[in-house]
Amino acid sequence: MAEVVDIRARVLAANEQAAAKLRDQFRAGAALVLNLISSPGSGKTTLLEATVRALGGRLRLAGIEGDIATERDADRLRALGIPAVQILTGGACHLDARQVRKVMDEAHFPAFDVLFIENVGNLICPTSYDLGEDFKVALLSVAEGDDKPFKYPAIFARAAVTVITKADLLPHVTFDLDAVRGQVAALNPGGRLLVTSAKTGEGIATWCALIEERLATKREAEA
Amino acid sequence: MHELSIAEEIYRASRAAVAGHGAGRLECVTVAVGELAAIEPDLLKFAWQALTEGGPDVGSTLEVEWHAAHQFCVACDADKPRSDGTWLRLCPDCGRPLNVTGGMELDLLHVTFLPDGHEGAGEGSDDG
Ligand SMILES: Nc1nc2c(ncn2[C@@H]2O[C@H](COP(=O)(O)OP(=O)(O)OP(=O)(O)O)[C@@H](O)[C@H]2O)c(=O)[nH]1
Ligand SMILES: [Mg+2]
Ligand SMILES: [Zn+2]
Numbered sequence: 001m002a003e004v005v006d007i008r009a010r011v012l013a014a015n016e017q018a019a020a021k022l023r024d025q026f027r028a029g030a031a032l033v034l035n036l037i038s039s040p041g042s043g044k045t046t047l048l049e050a051t052v053r054a055l056g057g058r059l060r061l062a063g064i065e066g067d068i069a070t071e072r073d074a075d076r077l078r079a080l081g082i083p084a085v086q087i088l089t090g091g092a093c094h095l096d097a098r099q100v101r102k103v104m105d106e107a108h109f110p111a112f113d114v115l116f117i118e119n120v121g122n123l124i125c126p127t128s129y130d131l132g133e134d135f136k137v138a139l140l141s142v143a144e145g146d147d148k149p150f151k152y153p154a155i156f157a158r159a160a161v162t163v164i165t166k167a168d169l170l171p172h173v174t175f176d177l178d179a180v181r182g183q184v185a186a187l188n189p190g191g192r193l194l195v196t197s198a199k200t201g202e203g204i205a206t207w208c209a210l211i212e213e214r215l216a217t218k219r220e221a222e223a
Numbered sequence: 224m225h226e227l228s229i230a231e232e233i234y235r236a237s238r239a240a241v242a243g244h245g246a247g248r249l250e251c252v253t254v255a256v257g258e259l260a261a262i263e264p265d266l267l268k269f270a271w272q273a274l275t276e277g278g279p280d281v282g283s284t285l286e287v288e289w290h291a292a293h294q295f296c297v298a299c300d301a302d303k304p305r306s307d308g309t310w311l312r313l314c315p316d317c318g319r320p321l322n323v324t325g326g327m328e329l330d331l332l333h334v335t336f337l338p339d340g341h342e343g344a345g346e347g348s349d350d351g
Contacts, residue, residue, distance in 0.1 A: 002250050002335050002336065002337050003244060003247070003335070003336055003337075003338060004333055004334070004335050005240045005241060005243075005244055005333060005334045005335075005336065006332075006333050007236065007237075007240050007331045007332060007333055007334060008330065008331070008332055008333075009236065009330065009331050010329060010330055010331075011229060011232050011233055011236065011254060011329045011330060011331050012229075012232060012329060013236070014232065014235075014236075015232075092228060093225055093228075094225055094228070096228075124225070124261065125225035125228070127261055128225060128229075128260070128261060128262075128329075154259070154261040157312065186312065186313050187312055188312065189312060189313065189320035190320075
């Protein structure tokens with residue numbers, strides 16, 4: 001006769017436990033951790049390069065790069081002198097907390113103030129996996145179209161910060177910035193939205209100030 | 224398409240739960256999926272089929288218990304339905320931000336399995 005086993009647990013319980021351990025570890029290290037999520041090519045690594053150039057002298061930065069294949073993105077960060085580890089997912093469309101824990105256990109990062117985790121280029125799947133970050137950052141480049149927040153609501157509803165990238169291309173594309181602001185505000189009333197261009201430097205100072213401010217807030221809360 | 228990874232998590236957890244009750248074959252696994260969990264039930268069931276194909280649990284089914292989104296407006300003191308096709312978190316009546324009170328579920332509820340040594344009904348065994 002068939003038997004029934006009652007379980008009643010989160011499907012992602014294993015991931016959530018690993019994320020909780022990471023969060024404790026990051027808190028103990030007084031480090032701020034960001035999980036960057038966007039579709040492929042929105043400019044995650046380029047924004048990080050600009051961030052390292054702007055903040056690298058003041059803060060100790062580190063990077064974890066998630067990709068299906070190649071070490072290219074980690075190489076780009078290492079070329080700027082920060083420690084970076086590449087996670088190759090071999091086909092999976094997102095990072096999970098167990099992979100990040102493995103890196104934290106094995107990579108022996110020097111102490112850092114801010115860790116950037118660049119997720120696999122994908123606007124959907126990474127949203128469900130907590131990596132122990134302080135907050136998620138959604139990136140949307142102006143070339144992708146101004147209807148994307150409503151079409152991919154999960155990430156824009158959950159990201160504390162939305163970064164519009166490649167603003168230098170605005171004159172060349174049809175992208176209604178106010179419409180996007182309205183969509184993000186409706187999905188995520190408490191969220192911040194920044195407009196940036198890694199190419200011209202627009203908005204990079206504001207972005208960096210936000211990171212420094214969140215780091216200070218986290219450290220004050222712990223003190 | 225992360226339904227496959229989710230199906231793998233469900234499978235791993237189901238197997239682990241059954242292992243605590245002796246060996247056996249999965250018959251049916253029931254999960255709760257909320258409207259705001261960003262999981263498509265049909266894709267999840269399809270992923271389950273693909274995952275169990277050719278293994279000891281081939282033919283087992285994944286049941287999805289669907290939970291609609293619930294959003295509460297403090298100002299109106301009322302549950303506000305999610306307008307179709309949007310994830311709007313603003314009250315359709317007063318425009319204030321809504322609190323999400325349901326629809327985020329992604330839970331493994333229970334697993335039905337057939338312990339080894341029992342071949343299902345129809346083979347002459349006494350199920351009573
Ligand atoms: N014009 C312009 N191009 C940019 C900007 N930022 C990035 N790009 C270009 O966009 C392309 C993709 O940038 P990446 O930073 O590699 O994008 P990504 O999101 O890291 O991509 P994946 O890791 O593959 O998902 C590159 O050719 C960049 O040079 C910008 O601010 N302006
Ligand atoms: Mg990249
Ligand atoms: Zn209201």
